[in-house]
Amino acid sequence: MPNAFAFNIPFVSIFLAMLTAIITPLIPVKAGIKNINKATLPERVTCCVIALIGVLSALLLFALNADEPISFRFMMGHFPAPWGNELRAGPLEAFLALAFSISMLLSLTGNFDATAYDISERRRPAFCVLVNLLMASLLALLYTNDLFTAYVFIEINTIASCAIVAVKEGGKAVRAALRYLVLSMAGSGLILISICILYDITGHLLMEPMHNAIINIINTGNYINPLTVALYLMTVGLAVKSALYPFASWLHDAHGSATNASSSILSGLVLKGHIFLIIKIFCRIFGIDIIHLLRMDTQLLIFGLLGMIMGSVHAIGQSEAKEMVAWSSVAQVGYIFLGIGLNSNAGIAAACLHVTIHAMIKPMLFTAVGGLSAAAGHKKGLHELMGTFYANRWAGIGFMAGACSMMGIPTFAGFASKLSLTMAAFESRAIIWALAALAASSVLNA
């Protein structure tokens, strides 16, 4: 058990983000000021709070490493867990919270010019509210130990992420947001149906009692079919939201036409929140043996491989830089699902590593593309970006580094996660397919 200060950090960081979101509309924005290129008060408050959450998460990570029992539970209210709500924090959650807050902070500050260019002055406080709500919902998705709480925060996440796509004026962004909203709502519906079925056959919403009840179901043989259906619906619902390949048709539109800060946040963080929830559900509710028994792992493996290849193929065919980066997200999500589909400890660890690395690199790529296209006069096409390296060297260097990392060139971060994915694939039976697809996808990425 960590000390009393670290013990409260998960709760404090969720509530801090939530309270900031609630208070932000009350903060006066000095309307008379004409220099729209300066950060307004709500934006500064948002950045400060996100930085504070990052510091708190780092402290939590530090405290957890020092103590012996690695994870702990936080009772939300006066009633213990199966009756009340509960949070659970461990080193992985703390680490991901740290990575998410750093990534969020950098994608907000790094894209500030593009945000000021794309979003009208009146919408900017609302944009801050939505970013704070997204942060709160991501933290809640990381820390929650209760399936229904996860669903509530998925809803917040969905609405807020559609709204930050539509915050940029113009028909294309609104159309993309509408498409995203419809598909995302379908995903939410599947998740809700699945939660209903699971609650009906297990009688719990908390993760550990659910796990015990599911083991009981497998042993006795009652309700196996509803359990399978619930698992498939849940996975498909979350896969729609995290853009696994056949369900990823919304992604390039939404991420390609949103403003840069939104694209970075959506691609780097929102997808990852849902992927982490899948990992949590697989490991803590079902358990990897039961996932294997119900044959979910093979299917995720196949779709992950398909996503890796098709995402890269689509990315090559794009003529706009942002769309290309967005399609490359589909390929990277495929890598993560490959790791989950290997269904071993090494595979899931590699998937988590790739989640973190992608959460860092993809915002950087979007920011760099934004910088380059701003240097080219806010044009988007690939050939129009020719020569902009000389106008904005930092963005160019960032783009090169990000692209090298996506390809997995040694000494870049992407190499580490691809290497660990390969090592995980060596241990499993699907090795040949996995290796072939890894190689093909790496070549295509290049």
Place this chain on the structure above:
Amino acid sequence: MFEEFKNLWRRFYNWTVGNGPRPENEVIPPEPPPDLPFTRRLELKRSRFQERPLASRYNEWLERKSLHVFSMLYLGMSILTCLLFMALLLSTVAELPSFGDANNPVNNEVIKRYIERGGQETGAQNIVAGMILDYRAFDTFGESAVLFTAAISVLMLLGAVRRADTEEISIDLNNASDGILRRGPPSLNLKITTGFTPRIHMFRKNDAILRGVAVLSIPAIILLGLTVIINGHLSPGGGFSGGAILSVALMLCANAYGFEQVHAFFDEHVFIRFSSLALMIYAVLKGWSFFSGANHIESGIPTGTIGEILSGGLILPLNICVGLIVAGTLYGFYALFSEGEI
């Protein structure tokens, strides 16, 4: 036959919308397409029977029919998917535990404690209120935040257009970009309306019947809403349902007396401030409850005796907060979608 049906449908549609038959809406029978000149017809006829390579025939077919075929295919596939999904869900539901059986997995120690000790532990006579606002208050906090998120998003997307209604664009003709000096007025001020034009109201103004009914029913509706909210911990109801009832009163008021009358006490700023403040009170109160519960501190919140109006700990203030948020949000949505502004 089909045309007549269509005509009938259009009139019915206009009647339901309230437009009534207007001269410009009356359907004029479309003129038959002019006959093609004889030579052109001959050409078409000839080309149909000429020998052509398969590829060009295919291309022509694709050009004419592809959209149609695609849309039919799309429709068919979506119907098929829906049917499959329905079959899957129905077969699953058939295997679920039967409703109301005492041996169901749902009837476990969780439900038992809610029912047996819910009253003493939360102080609420209404067990459901005790469950959602005390045992699982974090979920309900999330639900209110969902409403808040939706309200902020819709306000941002729909409400933003109003400010830029008219913008003045002045073009200085003398200083035009081609550098040629022109005669005439030195500059030209244009007022260009962008965005929404204010919508024409569908309802009739000064409708005596509507106003009479509104005068009678609005106080009753408000009282009912307040009762449902304030008695949320004693009887069925609570913040969500009571707030919905209150919002109905606001909508009726807006419809009978016009949105301008509601503007006098409820506009965008009031809406944002109210919902933020209500949610903030919720967050602070419940945050203290969570914090004290987790750290095993005495929270100092009395539960009171069951059945009294001042009982149930935080449930009463939380219900009031939720009710305010729901009422404001529902009315806000109505006003935004029907009027374009709150």
